[in-house]
Amino acid sequence: MRYAEAAALVKPDEGLINRRIYGDPAVHELELERIFARCWLFIGHESQIPKPGDFVTTFMGEDPVILARDQAGRVGVFLNSCPHKGRTVCELDRGNQAVFVCPYHGWSFRTNGEVAAVPYFKEAYFGELDRARFGLKRCAQVQSHRGLIFATWSAEAPPLAEYLGEMAWYLDIALDRCPGGTELIGPPQKFRVRANWKAGAENFISDFQHAQTIAHASALKAMGGAGEAPADAGAQANPAPGHGLFMFIDGRRPERPTATSGFMRANSPEAVQRLGAFRGTGQVDPIAGTIFPNLSFNLIPGIPNLRVWMPKGPHEMEVWTWGIVDADVSPTVKQQMLFGFQAAFGVSGLVEQDDGDQWQEVSAASRGYISRNEWNYIGMGLGHEFVDEAMPGQHGLLISESNARAFYRRWRDLIATERWDALPATTHRAATA
């Protein structure tokens, strides 16, 4: 499939998405190439690898990688694949090691990716092997934002700060309100959902509607809280290409005491000092969002969590999810948040189970020839995007699909465009579009 042909499968300015982007293997291959092999992807949190030799393994798209802190304290991300025959060199989830030894032929690698030793180097390679050439393949760029580590295979990708752009203005409401920053509570739950990875990314960037009507009705009945939020109780914003979130504004989140209410009150002066009165007092109150392509967050008070939607072929994803908490919160409150998070999200979470069911049924109903060629409609609020001078980005109503359209503009642009410097600078809807 040609790039242009795949890019034409989404028409955000008409609110149309062809279902082939959720299941066509050829489209999936282009995504791995043009999106996952190029974009900045979430790898882990600095709190996971504090000491030299610490590492965790994860995936970038469908490529296995190792995040490691080397003996000099530098953070690197490496393809978890032996340059000799391609086997994964590390099968562990995490740990602390001086070297990774490939189990196949025994090549070993230091935590900075360099070859440590090759068996038979003298006797059978005659000392001629250029070991400098055969280190672990290294990500072109690795950078952090407030503890969150990202990496990209693309040397041409703009720096992370530019990639996140003004999304950071919103992210920092959660990540920077305390001096200690945040930490993850893991190990991550990892679970498979038989649905395309974009089902999760799209839901978390734009779909507050599903939580208000029927999808989570039973969970909400059990857990209490939210009913039907007014469409304008908040907004969704697309502050940088492909990234977005939705939020309550002006304190319109329904009041409900949570494990963190006391901490948030006590921390408020500190938050105001760090973020200013507008962001520090909860007037901008993020609910959920997505950093393009596949890192999403949910900041429901008391049960905040991060998740990565990892593609596993076009019809399946593996969801990795952690709790994310203010490092300065007391252990008791962290424990309460952990329980709350597990009750709502993750494999046994009432809310997550609802979502998984929806996405799997979407996938199951979209595999036949007729169904997979149909167009989904994401036109809610199309033409009613607006700007709020007080906040970055183009906005839509809280109940709208403006961010889903921005997400798919970015998807289209990345699929269609070979060079970073040729990418459109915005995913806002043009006034005249």
Add this chain to the structure above:
Amino acid sequence: MSPEISPDTIGQLTQLMAHEASLLDEGHFEAWLDLLEEDLQYTAPIRLDVVERGAAQPDSDGLALSFFRDSKATCSSASRSCARA
């Protein structure tokens, strides 16, 4: 060594499990909850591939996520979500 369990006990356990399953299948959630002890702890830890030397430690607060960690209270909440109004 196999634990010594009498055929009678095995029979009783089998019947109890069949009874529990039928209560859930038939939607008798309140009756199912009555089977649970008040201090029930029902959890599935997340297993990690780690080596012992350098094995991952619990984080500084000793917290660890599990696949689920239910009590009678969370089971009650879930059963309310399943119950039809």
